Amino acid sequence: MPCNKKKFIFFLFILLSLVAMLWMLFYGASYTYQNAACFYNQESTNCLLESKEWQEGRSVFYNELQTNKDTLNALIKVLYETWNIDFDSSNALSSLYPLEVLKTQKAGCMGFAWLSLMLAEEFGFSLEVVMLPAHVFLRYNGINLEPNRKAHTYSDREYQEKYKEGPWTGLEWKALSKKEFLGLVAFNIGNHFMYSDSKQALVWYKMAKSLFPAYPGISINRNWILQNTPKE
Numbered sequence: 001m002p003c004n005k006k007k008f009i010f011f012l013f014i015l016l017s018l019v020a021m022l023w024m025l026f027y028g029a030s031y032t033y034q035n036a037a038c039f040y041n042q043e044s045t046n047c048l049l050e051s052k053e054w055q056e057g058r059s060v061f062y063n064e065l066q067t068n069k070d071t072l073n074a075l076i077k078v079l080y081e082t083w084n085i086d087f088d089s090s091n092a093l094s095s096l097y098p099l100e101v102l103k104t105q106k107a108g109c110m111g112f113a114w115l116s117l118m119l120a121e122e123f124g125f126s127l128e129v130v131m132l133p134a135h136v137f138l139r140y141n142g143i144n145l146e147p148n149r150k151a152h153t154y155s156d157r158e159y160q161e162k163y164k165e166g167p168w169t170g171l172e173w174k175a176l177s178k179k180e181f182l183g184l185v186a187f188n189i190g191n192h193f194m195y196s197d198s199k200q201a202l203v204w205y206k207m208a209k210s211l212f213p214a215y216p217g218i219s220i221n222r223n224w225i226l227q228n229t230p231k232e
Helices: 003-027 033-040 052-068 071-082 098-104 109-123 156-162 178-192 198-211 216-228
Strands: 128-132 135-140 143-145
Touching (some): 033 109, 052 071, 052 109, 071 109, 109 128, 109 178, 178 198, 198 216
Antiparallel strands (some): 128 135
């Protein structure tokens, strides 16, 4: 099969898949963070049923909660002991996808946050993901948790100082909705392909824009590609 035809088929597959996901996000109230984790990893909707690591973490979380009644400690124990996840400073794409994080035991802030949200959604406890410039952190019952430092607690003032160089968008400090978080995921995937595969990056930016239209970085990066990619 000619190379261009292969690229077209792959591009069409990605586009149709993203359309399907957008439909589920906007109209399927039962669409979960777990469903999204499987979709982004191009797996079947219930792929986590086959994940030994995920099932082990769920079991440990449940048992810890039943024994000690401490949700926060149960979450920290699963993330940093059971799953033994370390911070990935390389910013690899695999550090974003929950299924890959469970295999590699390496995550960035979004990977940590996504797995935490999956547990929170399943076990019914409130957990917020809060955005900062090029970063997110977790907030549980008013307690800030830095995912890249084994849930170390920073105050808002400390975060403000740490990220004072910005860029600040005005969207920081509030909890991200499910659509906004998954839009930020799509934005990060688009950034990964920004210089190596502009067509794929634009597809992910389109999805990101649909989910998180208020985030200005999406249009900035998309426009950069359009202005700097030679027309075919």
